[in-house]
Amino acid sequence: MKAIVVSDQSAGTAGMTLTERPEPVASINDVIVRIHASGFVPTEMEWPSTWVDRAGRDKTPSIPGHELAGVVASLGYGTTGLSVGQRVFGLADWHRDGTLAEYVAIEARNVAPLPGDVDFEVGASLPISGLTAWQGLFQHGRLQAGQTVLAHGAAGAVGTMVTQLAREAGAYVIGTGRAADRDKALDFGAHEFVDLENDALKDVGDVDLVFDVIGGDVQKQSAALIRAGGTLVSIVGPVEARPVDGLAVDFVVETDRAQLGEIVQRVRDGRLRTNIGHVSALDDAVAALNSPERRKGKTIIRVRP
Numbered sequence: 001m002k003a004i005v006v007s008d009q010s011a012g013t014a015g016m017t018l019t020e021r022p023e024p025v026a027s028i029n030d031v032i033v034r035i036h037a038s039g040f041v042p043t044e045m046e047w048p049s050t051w052v053d054r055a056g057r058d059k060t061p062s063i064p065g066h067e068l069a070g071v072v073a074s075l076g077y078g079t080t081g082l083s084v085g086q087r088v089f090g091l092a093d094w095h096r097d098g099t100l101a102e103y104v105a106i107e108a109r110n111v112a113p114l115p116g117d118v119d120f121e122v123g124a125s126l127p128i129s130g131l132t133a134w135q136g137l138f139q140h141g142r143l144q145a146g147q148t149v150l151a152h153g154a155a156g157a158v159g160t161m162v163t164q165l166a167r168e169a170g171a172y173v174i175g176t177g178r179a180a181d182r183d184k185a186l187d188f189g190a191h192e193f194v195d196l197e198n199d200a201l202k203d204v205g206d207v208d209l210v211f212d213v214i215g216g217d218v219q220k221q222s223a224a225l226i227r228a229g230g231t232l233v234s235i236v237g238p239v240e241a242r243p244v245d246g247l248a249v250d251f252v253v254e255t256d257r258a259q260l261g262e263i264v265q266r267v268r269d270g271r272l273r274t275n276i277g278h279v280s281a282l283d284d285a286v287a288a289l290n291s292p293e294r295r296k297g298k299t300i301i302r303v304r305p
Contacts, residue, residue, distance in 0.1 A: 003101035026076030039067030069123030089123035133161035145170025155181035
């Protein structure tokens with residue numbers, strides 16, 4: 001099968017090559033998915049799991065990519081709840097070969113049914129961004145109607161999901177980003193927008209929840225805005241700045257079939273829009289993933305029509 005592989009951590013995406021790899025074999029409770037579309041997160045090149053297995057052993061050449069949408073091609077021993085030919089989407093294990101390929105072996109619990117009226121490209125754009133937003137807001141942030149959310153990176157792949165889900169839940173959403181991101185952030189549902197390059201973040205006032213995708217000084221400033229009992233949720237590693245009288249949580253997104261179902265249902269009924277920035281064919285993906293242009297939204301690799 002065709003697959004994109006990486007072998008040199010220091011080279012990052014520049015070290016990607018499109019090559020032929022053996023088709024994966026299903027282990028117990030796996031499914032083999034014939035991939036139609038795959039999502040990619042640029043920071044994967046910095047994740048240890050891209051380069052080593054759970055025991056810390058080198059696993060290169062490895063196939064990156066963890067989001068997928070496709071069709072079940074075969075079932076491993078003991079796999080139940082899915083059938084050959086079924087459309088699915090999901091989040092592949094961090095330490096196994098990923099989804100920038102024509103096929104992937106994935107635990108059945110890591111995928112959910114993809115309704116026939118949702119495009120594969122849309123399905124592949126949902127798992128990391130959608131689950132990250134969902135878990136950050138509702139599991140870790142305990143968001144309630146009437147609260148105020150400060151959503152950093154509000155025009156990005158995660159930020160647009162955070163904004164939409166928070167607003168649907170009855171929150172008041174203040175988005176942040178660069179000046180050029182204002183219209184997009186407001187279009188995806190932010191009530192207000194703060195230009196981090198020109199506006200003073202302290203002028204935002206008290207908020208109940210900060211969803212941080214930036215870290216550093218922005219995180220420190222944001223922590224000072226959280227009112228008593230509020231929460232700072234971070235996806236950029238251990239929290240450096242904590243609210244005086246609130247919680248600070250950093251987390252790594254986990255797969256959850258029920259949550260995937262909730263997310264895709266919102267896409268179907270128009271409550272949630274995806275933020276796909278660039279779509280490239282697998283044959284052209286190496287060049288696309290090494291583009292010097294700033295990525296605006298989720299990068300999707302079309303593996304099959």
